[in-house]
Amino acid sequence: MRRIARSAGIDRRALLAALASAPVVPQLFLPAIARAQGPSAPLASWNDGPAKRAIVEFVRATTDRASPNFVPPEERIATFDQDGTLWVEHPIYSQVVYCLDRVPAVVAQKPELRDAEPFKTVLSGNREAIAKLTMGDLEKILVATLTGMPVEEFDAEVKKWLAGAKHPRWNRAYTELVYQPMREVLQYLREGGYKTYIVTGGGQDFVRMYAEKVYGIPPEQVVGTAGGTKYGYDKNGKPFLTKEPRLLLNDDKAGKPEGIHLMIGRRPYAAFGNSDGDREMLEYTGAGAGARLNMLLLHDDAAREYAYGPAQGLPDSKVGRFTQALFDEAKAKGWTVISMKQDWKRIFGFE
Amino acid sequence: MRRIARSAGIDRRALLAALASAPVVPQLFLPAIARAQGPSAPLASWNDGPAKRAIVEFVRATTDRASPNFVPPEERIATFDQDGTLWVEHPIYSQVVYCLDRVPAVVAQKPELRDAEPFKTVLSGNREAIAKLTMGDLEKILVATLTGMPVEEFDAEVKKWLAGAKHPRWNRAYTELVYQPMREVLQYLREGGYKTYIVTGGGQDFVRMYAEKVYGIPPEQVVGTAGGTKYGYDKNGKPFLTKEPRLLLNDDKAGKPEGIHLMIGRRPYAAFGNSDGDREMLEYTGAGAGARLNMLLLHDDAAREYAYGPAQGLPDSKVGRFTQALFDEAKAKGWTVISMKQDWKRIFGFE
Numbered sequence: 001m002r003r004i005a006r007s008a009g010i011d012r013r014a015l016l017a018a019l020a021s022a023p024v025v026p027q028l029f030l031p032a033i034a035r036a037q038g039p040s041a042p043l044a045s046w047n048d049g050p051a052k053r054a055i056v057e058f059v060r061a062t063t064d065r066a067s068p069n070f071v072p073p074e075e076r077i078a079t080f081d082q083d084g085t086l087w088v089e090h091p092i093y094s095q096v097v098y099c100l101d102r103v104p105a106v107v108a109q110k111p112e113l114r115d116a117e118p119f120k121t122v123l124s125g126n127r128e129a130i131a132k133l134t135m136g137d138l139e140k141i142l143v144a145t146l147t148g149m150p151v152e153e154f155d156a157e158v159k160k161w162l163a164g165a166k167h168p169r170w171n172r173a174y175t176e177l178v179y180q181p182m183r184e185v186l187q188y189l190r191e192g193g194y195k196t197y198i199v200t201g202g203g204q205d206f207v208r209m210y211a212e213k214v215y216g217i218p219p220e221q222v223v224g225t226a227g228g229t230k231y232g233y234d235k236n237g238k239p240f241l242t243k244e245p246r247l248l249l250n251d252d253k254a255g256k257p258e259g260i261h262l263m264i265g266r267r268p269y270a271a272f273g274n275s276d277g278d279r280e281m282l283e284y285t286g287a288g289a290g291a292r293l294n295m296l297l298l299h300d301d302a303a304r305e306y307a308y309g310p311a312q313g314l315p316d317s318k319v320g321r322f323t324q325a326l327f328d329e330a331k332a333k334g335w336t337v338i339s340m341k342q343d344w345k346r347i348f349g350f351e
Numbered sequence: 352m353r354r355i356a357r358s359a360g361i362d363r364r365a366l367l368a369a370l371a372s373a374p375v376v377p378q379l380f381l382p383a384i385a386r387a388q389g390p391s392a393p394l395a396s397w398n399d400g401p402a403k404r405a406i407v408e409f410v411r412a413t414t415d416r417a418s419p420n421f422v423p424p425e426e427r428i429a430t431f432d433q434d435g436t437l438w439v440e441h442p443i444y445s446q447v448v449y450c451l452d453r454v455p456a457v458v459a460q461k462p463e464l465r466d467a468e469p470f471k472t473v474l475s476g477n478r479e480a481i482a483k484l485t486m487g488d489l490e491k492i493l494v495a496t497l498t499g500m501p502v503e504e505f506d507a508e509v510k511k512w513l514a515g516a517k518h519p520r521w522n523r524a525y526t527e528l529v530y531q532p533m534r535e536v537l538q539y540l541r542e543g544g545y546k547t548y549i550v551t552g553g554g555q556d557f558v559r560m561y562a563e564k565v566y567g568i569p570p571e572q573v574v575g576t577a578g579g580t581k582y583g584y585d586k587n588g589k590p591f592l593t594k595e596p597r598l599l600l601n602d603d604k605a606g607k608p609e610g611i612h613l614m615i616g617r618r619p620y621a622a623f624g625n626s627d628g629d630r631e632m633l634e635y636t637g638a639g640a641g642a643r644l645n646m647l648l649l650h651d652d653a654a655r656e657y658a659y660g661p662a663q664g665l666p667d668s669k670v671g672r673f674t675q676a677l678f679d680e681a682k683a684k685g686w687t688v689i690s691m692k693q694d695w696k697r698i699f700g701f702e
Contacts, residue, residue: 074569151612195571208616218425219616220546220571229612231605231631239634241612248599248613254582261502261580261592262599263614265559265570280582283590 042188044345045181051295051343054336055185058293059192062269069291071269073193078270078293079223079260079281080186082200082207084320085274085297086215088167088177090306092319095206096138097174098161100130102145105157113144146203147227147245154243158209172350175214180349182272182297186215189270197268199260200224201252201277205243223263225251252277257284269293275320279329286333294335298322301341393539395696396532402646402694405687406536409644410543413620420642422620424544429621429644430574430611430632431537433551433558435671436625436648437566439518439528441657443670446553447489448525449512451481453496456508464495497554498578498596505594509560523701526565531700533623533648537566540621548619550611551575552603552628556594574614576602603628608635620644626671630680637684645686649673652692 046052062071083089103122106113113119118137121129133141146154167177186196198217200207204224211217228246233239251259257280260268270293271278271285282294299306299322300314308317311327330337340347397403413422434440454473457464464470469488472480484492497505518528537547549568551558555575562568579597584590602610608631611619621644622629622636633645650657650673651665659668662678681688691698 074563204613204616212425220614222616226613229609231608231635239608239631239638241608241635257582257590257592258580262555262577263571265555265573280590284582284592287590 042191043181043184045184047343047345049343051336051338054293054295055188058270058291059188059194061291063192071290075266075269076189076192076194077197077264077266077268078189078194079197079199079256079264079268079272079285080182081256081273081275081278081281082198082202082224084299085272085278086178086182086186086198087174088305089320090299090308090317091168093202094165094167094174095202097165098158098206099138099141099145101161101165102157103141106144110144119144143245146206147243149243151205151229151241151243154205155209158206162210170348175210176350177348178214179344180346180351181344183215183349185272186217190216194270195221197221197223197260197264199251199256199271199281201250201255204249204251223249223251223259225249225255254280256281260284271295272297274299275322276326277320279326282330282335283333286335294330294333295338296322296326296330296335297338297340298327300339301344301347304347305340393542394532394535396535398694398696400694402687402689405644405646406539409621409642410539410545412642414543422641426617426620427540427543427545428548428615428617428619429540429545430548430550430607430615430619430623430636431533432607432624432626432629432632433549433553433575435650436623436629437529437533437537437549438525439656440671441650441659441668442519444553445516445518445525446557448516449509449557450489450492450496452512452516453508454492457495461495470495494596497557498594500594502556502580502592502594505556506560509557513561521699526561527701528699529565530695531697531702532695534566534700536623537568541567545621546572548572548574548611548615550602550607550622550632552601552606555600555602574600574602574610576600576606605631607632611635622646623648625650626673627677628671630677633681633686634684637686645681645684646689647673647677647681647686648689648691649678651690652695652698655698656691 043052043055061067061069062076064070080086083093100122103119107119107123114123118133118140121133122141162173162175165174166172167174170177189196196217198207198211198215198221200223202224204222204226207224208219208222211222212219226249228244228248229241230244231239231241249255249259249262253276256278260281267288268285269288269291271282272295273282274297278296282296286292286294298311299308299320300312301307307314308320309322310316311322311324327337394403394406412418412420413427415421431437434444451473454470458470458474465474469484469491472484473492513524513526516525517523518525521528540547547568549558549562549566549572551574553575555573555577558575559570559573562573563570577600579595579599580592581595582590582592600606600610600613607629611632618639619636620639620642622633623646624633625648629647633647637643637645649662650659650671651663652658658665659671660673661667662673662675678688
């Protein structure tokens with residue numbers, strides 16, 4: 001920005017150059033500049049249809065000062081589920097893969113776990129047996145791999161894992177398996193002055209490790225399932241926080257509006273989800289006055305990604321279950337169901 | 352911003368006019384513009400001295416790209432205790448006054464409390480007896496007056512109370528008893544690209560009701576003692592959240608860095624407090640690499656506000672206790688102690 005201050009006047013080229021190099025792009029300037037540059041192509045990966053139109057119309061209605069549904073900039077909050085809404089969740093949540101991958105290292109530190117279940121089964125590598133682990137087993141694995149260490153140690157482990165782990169179907173990093181059309185919605189909303197939040201059932205600390213790089217969403221805008229930490233000092237008297245197996249927020253189903261109240265303190269104007277875990281977040285968003293945008297992504301594209309429901313006769317699913325009751329509620333309440341097959345020109349940025 | 356888009360070029364006057372009327376002021380532009388306008392008078396209510404110099408030097412060191420301690424804008428986080436740091440906390444926290452004031456209304460709804468302690472004592476109006484209530488009594492009053500109602504009902508009650516309640520010494524609204532020099536620090540840090548947070552032992556939902564108006568700090572940047580909420584539906588099927596007597600975060604002492612991790616997920620670069628309840632927040636802030644600003648306000652001005660410690664021989668205090676041990680830790684760690692008497696030209700904006 002120094003170029004601007006130093007120059008006698010301000011010209012448009014200098015402003016654009018400064019904006020391009022600025023680490024934080026002031027949101028207000030972008031729409032004006034986009035308009036000044038001529039028609040851009042927002043939501044380029046979306047086919048024309050009711051879903052795309054709903055997004056465009058919502059942003060117009062809430063950001064045009066002449067609109068009866070104008071929303072002051074500071075109240076513009078949009079919340080996004082992550083798994084299955086912003087990136088691939090099948091066949092298994094990436095964070096669960098992380099936890100399973102961490103078991104050998106945890107057992108190396110605590111050899112007494114080697115012959116104890118469910119760790120023994122995980123170490124066996126027997127996929128069929130692992131697939132049969134119960135929720136109780138999974139919880140033991142989560143506690144052992146996600147808690148008990150300093151925050152910085154956890155952060156470093158997650159970053160290391162993210163750099164190496166690959167999704168079995170595409171043989172690409174999980175962080176590449178982000179839906180390009182949703183990236184464009186995030187960007188489009190931000191250009192409309194919306195603050196975009198992730199509201200995920202996944203671990204808050206886990207998602208924070210990549211959300212800024214992958215989605216442009218900073219740590220303070222990630223709301224997720226969160227455990228407590230404990231403040232203490234190392235042997236040199238330096239303070240640090242240890243991750244504890246004490247659940248503060250189960251950020252799923254009713255926990256999503258509860259988490260939104262806790263962490264944001266404002267009701268969203270827009271909410272995006274893809275499963276029964278997002279129902280309450282959308283209900284809560286829709287219960288506010290004025291224009292609200294509620295959208296659910298239906299995975300109906302086995303060829304390009306996955307197809308699962310059980311809504312609309314799609315195969316039932318363990319991960320990201322979208323029931324017919326949710327589909328019916330969406331129709332009754334005027335929420336928009338996005339058809340991956342119909343509404344999206346492409347799925348991933350690398351395509 | 353429309354003026355800019357519509358005009359053929361961009362001139363400085365139009366930019367300044369647009370900025371002045373913009374609801375959200377893009378932070379990056381302000382320092383450049385301030386420089387372009389010539390010397391402004393930041394921190395005008397501060398006397399020249401080590402405290403003011405520490406603030407100015409910190410902002411310079413962390414925002415000048417040529418500085419070895421430059422901090423990227425997205426990492427610029429500053430946290431402020433509220434009671435006794437941003438506004439008056441003596442003779443009693445305003446939120447406690449709120450709770451005591453609410454007791455008659457609560458008893459009217461639940462007559463069985465009329466003859467039960469501690470409600471009976473509060474209703475008696477006997478100040479001496481009220482002053483002797485124990486922490487356990489106070490907790491019962493907090494639970495009865497802060498929980499059990501829908502979030503919106505609580506919000507409305509707090510707003511109503513804030514509009515009418517007056518501090519006994521100045522006979523002014525509590526929201527007027529904000530320290531003008533601290534307002535200027537908030538503004539100065541924001542102009543330097545810092546995101547300013549309140550990190551308070553007070554109730555998160557309570558402080559959120561006025562923080563935006565009084566400090567320019569939006570609800571999502573208020574971290575405080577927080578209880579859970581419960582999602583449910585009214586008789587028309589409309590969802591709402593009820594405040595529950597379930598403590599999620601006790602945002603005091605070690606709870607402050609724990610709350611910062613939960614709600615922000617980044618270590619602050621600057622932290623401001625005034626009592627032993629802020630010690631861990633400052634320790635945690637100071638344990639990060641690079642330039643960090645840690646400041647403690649010492650209330651040593653009985654004439655203009657209050658004088659309490661017991662540090663430095665000041666009278667001991669129940670509210671906002673600043674011990675000699677904390678004072679000594681500040682000196683040992685290079686934190687800056689602000690003397691209200693020496694460092695502040697004026698205390699309040701209305702003076």
